[in-house]
Amino acid sequence: AQSVTQLDSQVPVFEEAPVELRCNYSSSVSVYLFWYVQYPNQGLQLLLKYLSGSTLVKGINGFEAEFNKSQTSFHLRKPSVHISDTAEYFCAVSAPLQGAQKLVFGQGTRLTINP
Amino acid sequence: EAGVTQFPSHSVIEKGQTVTLRCDPISGHDNLYWYRRVMGKEIKFLLHFVKESKQDESGMPNNRFLAERTGGTYSTLKVQPAELEDSGVYFCASSQRWHEQYFGPGTRLTVT
Numbered sequence: 001a002q003s004v005t006q007l008d009s010q011v012p013v014f015e016e017a018p019v020e021l022r023c024n025y026s027s028s029v030s031v032y033l034f035w036y037v038q039y040p041n042q043g044l045q046l047l048l049k050y051l052s053g054s055t056l057v058k059g060i061n062g063f064e065a066e067f068n069k070s071q072t073s074f075h076l077r078k079p080s081v082h083i084s085d086t087a088e089y090f091c092a093v094s095a096p097l098q099g100a101q102k103l104v105f106g107q108g109t110r111l112t113i114n115p
Numbered sequence: 116e117a118g119v120t121q122f123p124s125h126s127v128i129e130k131g132q133t134v135t136l137r138c139d140p141i142s143g144h145d146n147l148y149w150y151r152r153v154m155g156k157e158i159k160f161l162l163h164f165v166k167e168s169k170q171d172e173s174g175m176p177n178n179r180f181l182a183e184r185t186g187g188t189y190s191t192l193k194v195q196p197a198e199l200e201d202s203g204v205y206f207c208a209s210s211q212r213w214h215e216q217y218f219g220p221g222t223r224l225t226v227t
Contacts, residue, residue: 004157032214034214036218041220042220043118043119043206043217043218043219043220043221044158044206044208044218045218046215046216046217049214049215051214090158094213094214096213096214100171100173101146101148101163101170101171101210101213102148102160102163102171102173102174103148103150103158103160103216104160105150105157105158105159106157107156107157108157108158
């Protein structure tokens with residue numbers, strides 16, 4: 001079975017500051033990794049994903065994440081945030097080679113951008 | 116292209132009543148998933164359809180939940196009878212390729 005831990009439930013930052021949202025996972029098999037974002041009153045939107053290849057993955061809206069297999073981490077980063085980045089962010093894993101396409105989510109991190 | 120739509124957006128029912136949630140996937144998406152987020156907890160998988168067949172229903176909490184996908188198009192999730200612990204946000208997602216799941220806005224269910 002897989003599990004995901006998002007280490008911070010809330011992260012407040014100032015506009016134009018850098019941000020890192022932390023995600024650690026646990027799995028006995030190879031996994032694929034995802035970050036989703038939920039803006040207020042909207043559904044979840046895929047930010048980026050790691051399936052294979054380069055461990056540095058670039059996504060939409062200037063976000064990127066780095067897969068670190070030895071540390072079982074997939075932290076999300078943005079060098080300069082904007083007010084519009086205020087949202088809840090979810091890290092998720094999947095183990096499709098086991099025959100399951102379901103996503104296993106972390107608890108979510110609420111990112112608040114202060115002017 | 117229309118996204119995943121869910122109806123209703125919010126439902127308030129009393130304990131013991133029945134509620135049916137509907138999900139319309141993106142046209143042409145064979146895969147349809149249901150997830151649920153109970154207040155303060157993580158989003159959890161409920162089940163996965165491939166066309167009209169249940170591929171994985173390992174996340175369904177108990178037999179009070181019944182999901183259907185007639186004709187491989189829209190899906191319904193019925194809760195009968197509803198209990199207080201069923202309150203939460205129910206998300207539907209669809210995909211053509213499994214690793215690109217598109218989520219709907221969710222249905223917020225409140226059981227009083």
